[in-house]
Amino acid sequence: MSEHEQTSPSLDENQIMAERRQKLAAIREQRVAFPNDFKRSHFAKPLQETHGAKEREALEAEKVEVAVVGRMMLKRVMGKASFATLQDGSGRIQLYISNDGVGSETHEEFKRWDMGDILAARGTLFKTKTGELTVQATEVRLLAKNLRPLPEKFHGLTDQEQKYRQRYLDLIMNESSREVFFKRSQIVQGVREYMVAEQYLEVETPMMHPIPGGASAKPFVTHHNALDMPLYLRIAPELYLKRLVVGGMERVFEINRNFRNEGMSTRHNPEFTMMEFYEAYSDYHRMMEMTEGIIQHVARKACGGLHIQYQGKTVDLSHFERLTIVEAIKKYNPQYTDAQLNDRAWLKAEIARLGGKPVLSDGIGGLQLSLFEECAESQLWNPTFIVDYPVEVSPLARGSDTRPGITERFELFVVGRELANGYSELNDPEDQASRFMEQVKQKDAGDDEAMHYDADYIRALEYAMPPTGGCGIGIDRLVMLLTDAPSIRDVILFPQMRPE
RNA sequence: GGGUCGUUAGCUCAGCUGGUAGAGCAGCGGACUUUUAAUCCGUUGGUCGCAAGUUCGAAUCUUGCACGACCCA
Numbered sequence: 001m002s003e004h005e006q007t008s009p010s011l012d013e014n015q016i017m018a019e020r021r022q023k024l025a026a027i028r029e030q031r032v033a034f035p036n037d038f039k040r041s042h043f044a045k046p047l048q049e050t051h052g053a054k055e056r057e058a059l060e061a062e063k064v065e066v067a068v069v070g071r072m073m074l075k076r077v078m079g080k081a082s083f084a085t086l087q088d089g090s091g092r093i094q095l096y097i098s099n100d101g102v103g104s105e106t107h108e109e110f111k112r113w114d115m116g117d118i119l120a121a122r123g124t125l126f127k128t129k130t131g132e133l134t135v136q137a138t139e140v141r142l143l144a145k146n147l148r149p150l151p152e153k154f155h156g157l158t159d160q161e162q163k164y165r166q167r168y169l170d171l172i173m174n175e176s177s178r179e180v181f182f183k184r185s186q187i188v189q190g191v192r193e194y195m196v197a198e199q200y201l202e203v204e205t206p207m208m209h210p211i212p213g214g215a216s217a218k219p220f221v222t223h224h225n226a227l228d229m230p231l232y233l234r235i236a237p238e239l240y241l242k243r244l245v246v247g248g249m250e251r252v253f254e255i256n257r258n259f260r261n262e263g264m265s266t267r268h269n270p271e272f273t274m275m276e277f278y279e280a281y282s283d284y285h286r287m288m289e290m291t292e293g294i295i296q297h298v299a300r301k302a303c304g305g306l307h308i309q310y311q312g313k314t315v316d317l318s319h320f321e322r323l324t325i326v327e328a329i330k331k332y333n334p335q336y337t338d339a340q341l342n343d344r345a346w347l348k349a350e351i352a353r354l355g356g357k358p359v360l361s362d363g364i365g366g367l368q369l370s371l372f373e374e375c376a377e378s379q380l381w382n383p384t385f386i387v388d389y390p391v392e393v394s395p396l397a398r399g400s401d402t403r404p405g406i407t408e409r410f411e412l413f414v415v416g417r418e419l420a421n422g423y424s425e426l427n428d429p430e431d432q433a434s435r436f437m438e439q440v441k442q443k444d445a446g447d448d449e450a451m452h453y454d455a456d457y458i459r460a461l462e463y464a465m466p467p468t469g470g471c472g473i474g475i476d477r478l479v480m481l482l483t484d485a486p487s488i489r490d491v492i493l494f495p496q497m498r499p500e
Numbered sequence: 501g502g503g504u505c506g507u508u509a510g511c512u513c514a515g516c517u518g519g520u521a522g523a524g525c526a527g528c529g530g531a532c533u534u535u536u537a538a539u540c541c542g543u544u545g546g547u548c549g550c551a552a553g554u555u556c557g558a559a560u561c562u563u564g565c566a567c568g569a570c571c572c573a
Contacts, residue, residue, distance in 0.1 A: 016528095149511075
């Protein structure tokens with residue numbers, strides 16, 4: 001692409017890099033320095049699986065010819081013969097390069113190649129004295145020169161920051177990191193399989209919203225030049241997906257990014273992946289069954305079972321408990337009495353005592369929720385659905401027909417963290433309009449996470465939306481759980497970082 | 501936002517109560533035709549995160565800043 005005479009300016013050049021640039025310059029004198037005419041015949045891992053267990057004599061009799069490629073991760077030179085370990089996308093395979101096999105000239109050339117170079121080799125499989133499957137090379141070529149030294153071969157790359165900032169290097173050096181993202185792909189694939197098997201349709205809705213909605217969160221703002229109007233990166237796809245339900249798409253799901261302009265932590269990245277799904281003629285009970293089914297399906301697929309280890313402790317995904325907010329509070333705090341839990345003044349004092357900030361205008365339900373967050377949430381280790389959320393914190397959820405102030409809503413907690421949130425959807429356009437008005441009032445009072453009034457969404461509901469259940473599952477947190485990752489940054493390939 | 505810890509060679513890390521920096525790996529030179537973090541001999545490489553201060557003298561002590569990890573809000 002760029003003129004190769006111009007070496008890119010780099011702030012951290014060193015002697016090793018200077019030497020490698022000289023080697024590259026010498027190669028450019030002789031031939032195409034970055035050839036792309038070598039065709040691989042085999043990946044490393046399948047070779048190990050197919051031939052790794054064979055006896056030396058049997059393997060030699062077979063004379064298996066292979067052409068392999070990969071990055072040189074280990075190199076051992078012994079005069080007239082050398083070993084190199086190549087790493088490809090599947091695993092590792094060893095090369096044996098000798099004067100007898102490739103000629104002394106090529107072998108001498110090989111000796112000048114460096115760790116991290118991308119090599120290709122052709123040859124016959126054999127087993128060394130110690131039984132390692134090895135390619136006895138008849139041809140070895142340098143496909144791409146490494147200029148920047150790899151981390152030390154034994155300890156590898158351990159610096160967390162560098163792992164996040166230079167993920168490519170982390171992926172080269174750390175098998176465990178490659179596994180996490182392999183599993184992440186399996187998990188997302190497993191979720192899709194499950195949804196498709198349940199007759200759900202995958203859709204894509206706007207990432208840029210004229211009115212941010214579907215959640216209580218601060219949005220990122222951008223600007224559309226041609227329309228000369230602000231646009232918001234979406235905080236949730238919910239209102240668009242429910243418009244689709246109005247339109248007759250009775251089972252829809254979307255797996256995509258949400259953006260929230262809030263703090264960063266081991267559990268929060270500004271952009272994160274959610275799956276939301278909506279099913280007409282269902283309710284929050286069905287959504288809980290779906291959530292349980294999805295998580296169990298992907299756990300079996302990615303972890304091989306329903307009993308998994310997270311940060312040294314077992315999580316049992318075979319049973320999902322259901323508790324109301326008050327039941328959960330009392331389960332972990334049996335000293336509280338019913339009278340206390342229905343006393344606003346006592347609730348406010350207790351929340352404050354535990355270090356929380358009670359919202360003074362909240363009713364009993366809101367205060368009970370705050371108390372739950374302070375004294376029970378972090379203890380919900382095995383999967384637990386918490387139900388009976390108060391209407392004031394659930395502006396899009398259907399109210400209970402029998403219990404005023406309560407919505408048909410649940411949140412799922414695992415390892416003390418929220419993993420999913422679902423409810424029977426509010427499909428009464430007049431109720432929804434007045435709840436939006438209530439949100440606008442709160443926004444005017446200074447709550448910048450309160451929702452906007454979305455007139456088109458109300459218009460859609462006015463055409464009548466079937467009774468519907470909906471749910472969102474945090475994919476990053478699900479991946480954290482199933483890969484035993486302590487930080488969300490471990491499961492996002494390029495987590496948001498401050499500039500270097 | 502608060503607290504604790506950290507930042508030394510390309511990488512992983514030592515470096516004591518202050519006296520101008522060290523190992524292993526990587527690199528370079530040499531020996532070695534079945535090695536496994538190969539081994540053996542020799543050798544290059546440093547603005548000790550940045551900036552002030554104390555001191556005859558600072559990687560080391562003090563302060564501030566930057567970045568990161570963990571914990572708390």
